[in-house]
Amino acid sequence: MxxxxxxxxxxxxxxxxxxxxxxxxxxxxxxxxxxxxxxxxxxxxxxxxxxxxxxxxxxxxxxxxxxxxxxxxxxxxxxxxxxxxxxxxxxxxxxxxxxxxxxxxxxxxxxxxxxxxxxxxxxxxxxxxxxxxxxxxxQIVTACPEVETCTITEEHEFIILACDGIWDVMTSQEVIDFCRTRLASGSSPDLICEQLIDNCLSQDCDLNGLGCDNMTVILVCLLQGRSPEDYLKQLQKNVTTRAGATNEEIFSTPSHSPPTAVVQEADIDSELIVPVEHCPTETETISMEQSVEEETNEIFEEDQLAEKDGTDGTEGTD
Structure with missing residues (x-):
């Protein structure tokens, strides 16, 4: 590794x-x-x-x-x-x-x-x-980093840092959507990291090499002084009312409680992104709201059934 x-x-x-x-x-x-x-x-x-x-x-x-x-x-x-x-x-x-x-x-x-x-x-x-x-x-290769400053506000939900073993397989937006949906469904950050890596792992490393690199990912939930329970409630509200829209950048949308970090590794390289919400038009909001709410409810129902069965109801590896 x-x-x-x-x-x-x-x-x-x-x-x-x-x-x-x-x-x-x-x-x-x-x-x-x-x-x-x-x-x-x-x-x-x-x-x-x-x-x-x-x-x-x-x-x-x-x-x-x-x-x-x-x-x-x-x-x-x-x-x-x-x-x-x-x-x-x-x-x-x-x-x-x-x-x-x-x-x-x-x-x-x-x-x-x-x-x-x-x-x-x-x-x-x-x-x-x-x-x-x-x-x-x-120099030909320099150690000088390119620094960007982003002020964390209540509109930021989480931060994802990952190496290119992840980014070579999924786009920034795909990763954000993957994590955000699962956070809103109540999945724990460590489980989400594990599922993200599983999703990127190749079933056959003899193909084009994608999904065969080292993989490391950190998911940082920006609680911002609020409890994890309040963070989850706000995130679920955002996903339902704003259609869970996120764009490639560095933080996701609203969240609440002291910063929490979870790391998951796999032996199979690094970017920091922060999702910035897409601002849908009024028409988009109306058309998207119902489908997202239905999707979120389905996820919650699956999780409840999984808990009764003693199994994990979140999406696994393809």
């Missing part, structure tokens, strides 16, 4: 902040494990973080952590790890990423950096950071 993750409901030196990361290890797990253990400490102890400049703290933390690893002779040849903030893919085929790669003396072949690495930002991978005339941000 090359992936690593960390989920902290409280930072050691800042109990008011939570921290969640998924690190997609490639060619080895060492850097991913180091990042999961120490990167958040590097960020939280930085001067920028102490001054409340969170975006700067994230950028400085990644670069400083990468530099510290570079100074360790035992790590110079270790393959790296990628943490992708939000849903932006840092791939060599991306126009802005390829500009930096070419400017640093690299090239892109078969959508890989120098024909080798399938990503363009990573911790480690020091073989791509050897140009002494360029800053750390300008």
């Amino acid at each position: 090359e992936d690593a993750h960390v989920h902290l409901l409280e930072l050691e030196n800042d109990p008011t902040s939570a921290y969640f990361s998924v690190f997609d290890g490639h060619g080895g797990s060492h850097v991913a494990k180091l990042a999961s253990r120490y990167l958040h400490k590097q960020i939280a102890q930085s001067e920028a973080y102490l001054q409340g400049r969170i975006s700067d703290a994230l950028i400085e933390g990644f670069l400083d952590f990468d530099e510290r690893m570079l100074e360790d002779d035992g790590l110079k040849d270790v393959s790296g790890s990628l943490a992708v903030p939000l849903s932006i893919d840092h791939k060599p085929s991306n126009e802005e990423e390829s500009k930096r790669i070419f400017a640093a003396g690299g090239w892109v072949e078969f959508n890989r950096v120098n024909g080798n690495l399938a990503l363009s930002r990573a911790l480690g991978d020091f073989a791509f950071k050897t140009n002494k005339n360029l800053s750390a941000r300008e």
Whole structure:
């Protein structure tokens, strides 16, 4: 298992902040494990973080952590790890990423950096950071993260972080819909993570490779000071009255209670998305409302029957 993750409901030196990361290890797990253990400490102890400049703290933390690893002779040849903030893919085929790669003396072949690495930002991978005339941000492969800020409001329900073992199989919207429907039906976050991975697993890894990669997913329910029971009631109301509409971004819609994190792994790489609600027209709302309410009621009825039978009534693996 090359992936690593960390989920902290409280930072050691800042109990008011939570921290969640998924690190997609490639060619080895060492850097991913180091990042999961120490990167958040590097960020939280930085001067920028102490001054409340969170975006700067994230950028400085990644670069400083990468530099510290570079100074360790035992790590110079270790393959790296990628943490992708939000849903932006840092791939060599991306126009802005390829500009930096070419400017640093690299090239892109078969959508890989120098024909080798399938990503363009990573911790480690020091073989791509050897140009002494360029800053750390300008190297062929850089550890500098792309930071986006999103203010969490009552309209945000949950956060999903997952590696590309998930995203190669399902779209962001499909994942959001998958999790949201099951949360509203009363399924536990850990069961939903398990079902999501099962849904992505391939029954035959001899085909095109999809569904055969390492898979890690974190589902963070944004309770926001309310009880899990109140969170569930509000989520069910949202799904019924607003047709459960969600779009690809970084948080889902309303929820309530202190942040809860659940992690599920499978050995078979990372993106953070937040669903933002689609705003249907009045006509759409009227036409969609009844069908969603009926669907939700069916789910609840199935769950009740399953409880009587002693079985799990939620959808399993295809």
